[in-house]
Amino acid sequence: MSNVTITIDNKKIQVPADSTVLDAARAIGIDIPTLCFLKDINEVGACRMCLVEVEGARALQTSCVLPVSEGMVVKTNTKAVREARKATLELLLSNHNRECLMCARNGNCELQTLSNEMGIKEIPFEGEKTESTLDLSSHSIVRDTSKCIVCGRCVSVCNNVQQVGVLGFSNRGFETTVGPVFDKGISEVACINCGQCIAVCPVAALREKDAIDYVWDALENPNKHVVVQTAPAVRAALGEEFGLPMGTSVTGKMAASLRRLGFDKVFDTDFAADLTILEEGYELLSRLKNNGKLPMITSCSPGWIKFCEHYYPEFLDNLSTCKSPHEMLGALIKSYYAEKNNIKPEDIYVVSIMPCTAKKFEAKREELAATGYPDVDAVLTTRELAKMIKEARIDFNNLEDEDFDDVLGESTGAGVIFGATGGVMEAALRTVAEVVTGKELENIDFKQVRGTEGIKEAEIDLGELKVKVAVAHSTGKAKELLEKVKSGEKEYHFIEVMGCPGGCVTGGGQPYISAKDRYTKDVMKTRAKALYNEDMGKAIRKSHENPMIKKIYDEFLEKPNSHKAHQLLHTHYIKRDKYIVNINN
Known part of the structure; x- marks a missing residue:
């Protein structure tokens, strides 16, 4: 150039x-x-x-x-x-809700920052305001148009990156508003709850539906045994909320802070990521051996699952039947853990700390209740956890590192990389390769599926079996890939899809990144690096070698894909309308 x-x-x-x-x-x-x-x-x-x-x-x-x-x-x-x-x-500002002290973005609002930098002291244009809407219909996302500055970022990310297209502009001039078609609520359109609109909004016109008060109430309830679990990607970003550099892994401090908050047990969703690999890996092998539906597509990302249900229902049978890891762990907490500790499932309250707003919707799905009670009772985003830690006045940065609780807190390096695009695929290949060949891998780093390229492809040699795989992140790239599969242009055995660009590390519930930082920093790579570094530092880096995974199969689940495993750890999917849908659909 x-x-x-x-x-x-x-x-x-x-x-x-x-x-x-x-x-x-x-x-x-x-x-x-x-x-x-x-x-x-x-x-x-x-x-x-x-x-x-x-x-x-x-x-x-x-x-x-x-x-x-x-x-x-x-x-x-x-x-x-x-x-x-x-x-x-x-x-x-004259048309903006300026109750900044009560705002979810107080202190990290781009409009507030500019107002301070430019010395705004008064608003000389006070007058009529655009009629506003507070949309609380979604389990995941709140839309407050009184704070909208009509910048269009949410429209662009929804239409061009995610290619969901449920947000757009209505009216003209001063009457312009942003939202779903026909003034519908977010739950009434085919929103996938990914929260990328929240991640790019410079103000708080879009935010997650807060569950903090429900969790505080559970912690205060003497009749509830409150268990918390944390997703892989949370540890790579939570530190940013406390001024630590992007990409700082805070696993030990996170576990310590959760105990300070009063949770009875602190478990790691990485354990269930290892469990997912066993269930998903053996499911893939079964499909390969028995002429099952291929390509098999991962099911860890609830935003992607809902996208598939709305827009590509013809691929529902291709989806792995595995629940997402946090739902698996919730089911185990209310079955295996409950039995071991003589606690009734109804007395256990499971809280998931997730980088994802779509997990809030997922937790409400009726089919995710293996014991007759919801597998997961409440989902908090990374941002919400940070608010709780601050509210409790915990000095996060000076906490001594602590470990997760046994047994459901033990994990491998394969589990932690679930948070980055390509991580599920790599973790699965580490196990499937050794199961198929019966030999220990000389090199377990499948770097051909790593990186932030929108679609990655590889052919993996497993002795007599050559497996064609693909990895896509963002539903826009998933759409591109599925169209190629539909047309016959591409053929694969196994596909990983993450609903958010970059995977969970840049999920809709992660700490806000300003436009200025997005311009200068590679957020996806920086946060993902923290996960890969933690993987490298683990003594065990393959899911099937996790001794606690072996223990739970020996004591409870019998074997991967057993009848009991299917009852607790697997699910089914629903074809949904891709146009106007019903409330809570």
């Missing part, structure tokens, strides 16, 4: 010819403000916060979509620019 020479704020620089003025300015440390802009997702120049002066132009220009050109002269800090940006921000 050739370079062009431009001048920004009296500094002459060379930049790639395909750069925008925003790119060029940030390359030399000039921080032009943005609100609607989100790198590779929403680049539309709609909010007008990134205005700059360009020599020869009649009006101020939006730098996020303005291409550089040879000899261009740009000024980013003139009086006209500052006044225009400030007026734009004041107009946005």
Whole structure:
């Protein structure tokens, strides 16, 4: 790519010819403000916060979509620019619910940050406000249009990245709103609850449905035995809520903080990830040997499952029947653990700490109640756990590391990498390869399925058996892959799909990442690296070698895919309407 020479704020620089003025300015440390802009997702120049002066132009220009050109002269800090940006921000605030102290994004709201940086002291444009809606219909997502700044980020991520398309613009001008078609509630359309709209919203117009009070009530209830479990990806991001660098693994501090909160037992969903590998791996081998439905597709991601139910019901029989790991562990807690400790299942309250908002919907599915009671009673996101720790005044960063409780807290390196795209596939291959060949792998790192490329393919040599596999992350990429399978263009034996871009490490319930940090940091790779490092540090890195997994089969489940295992650990799926749907569908 050739370079062009431009001048920004009296500094002459060379930049790639395909750069925008925003790119060029940030390359030399000039921080032009943005609100609607989100790198590779929403680049539309709609909010007008990134205005700059360009020599020869009649009006101020939006730098996020303005291409550089040879000899261009740009000024980013003139009086006209500052006044225009400030007026734009004041107009946005005039139509905004400004109850900031009670807001879910207080302290990490991009609108609040800009208002502080630009010295907003009053709103001179007070007047009529757009009629607002508070949509509480979903189990996972709350939509509050009184806080919406109509930036379009949620629309872009839902339509272009996830390709679900349940959010859009309605009306024009001052009356413009963002939401589902025909003013429907989120639960009335084919939303998959992935929460990527929450992750990109700069304010709190979209947020998870809070379950913190239910968990506090359970912890205070002397008649409830409250058990908590934590997903693999949570440990790679929770530290960010306490000022630690992105990618810091906080496994030990997380376990310690959960005990301080008062949970009776602290278990690790990684244990159930290992269990999933045994159940899913043997299911795959059974399909391969017995002409079962192929390709088999993973079932760990509830956002992906709901996407398949709405948009690709013809693939429902291809889905693994395995429950997601936290639902498996919930079922075991209310059966195996309950029996061992002489506790009634109805007296156990299971809390899952997840990087995912779709898990909230999943926990409400009627079919996920193996003991007659919900496998999981409450789901908290990583963000919600951080709020509880802060509310309890726990000094997180100075906690001594602690381990999870036995038996359901023991896991392998294969379990922890579930949180990154490609991790389920790699964990499965580590086990399936040794089961098929009867030989110990010389190298258990299947790096061909790692990385953040949208779709990855590999052919794995398992002696006489060659297995074609594929990995996709985001439902948009899953759609692309499934269309190729439908047309016959591609043929696989095993497919991993994660509903969120990057997998669980960048799930809809993880700590917020500002547009500025998204621009400069590779969030997917940085968080995933923490999981791969933990995998490398584990004494045991293959699920089938986990001694506690062997123990639970010997004592309780008998063998992978046994009748008892199917009763507790497997499920079925529902064909759903992909247009207007019923409440709670």
